[in-house]
Amino acid sequence: MDQCARTLLAKRVRILRVAHGWSQEVLAELSGLHRNYIGYIERAERNITLDNIEKVARAFGIPVRDLLDLPDPSIPDKPLFPRKPKTEKNGV
Numbered sequence: 001m002d003q004c005a006r007t008l009l010a011k012r013v014r015i016l017r018v019a020h021g022w023s024q025e026v027l028a029e030l031s032g033l034h035r036n037y038i039g040y041i042e043r044a045e046r047n048i049t050l051d052n053i054e055k056v057a058r059a060f061g062i063p064v065r066d067l068l069d070l071p072d073p074s075i076p077d078k079p080l081f082p083r084k085p086k087t088e089k090n091g092v
Contacts, residue, residue, distance in 0.1 A: 007044045
């Protein structure tokens with residue numbers, strides 16, 4: 001079953017929160033969000049805004065891009081933009 005980005009983000013937030021040893025209340029206080037809203041995020045019951053993603057990332061002390069670094073399990077590890085093969089200069 002495919003997982004949507006909201007579900008993957010929900011899992012990521014919960015994993016980070018637990019890894020920090022924080023309750024939902026602590027994360028709520030640090031991010032300036034309501035504790036119920038943190039629960040909604042972790043259960044993927046809310047479509048979180050970019051502003052709130054930024055608040056959660058700041059609470060964890062990480063850039064937004066790291067919070068959104070969600071691996072796609074259906075795609076094998078490979079770069080998004082594969083490098084073009086190098087061409088020899090001056091025909092050498």
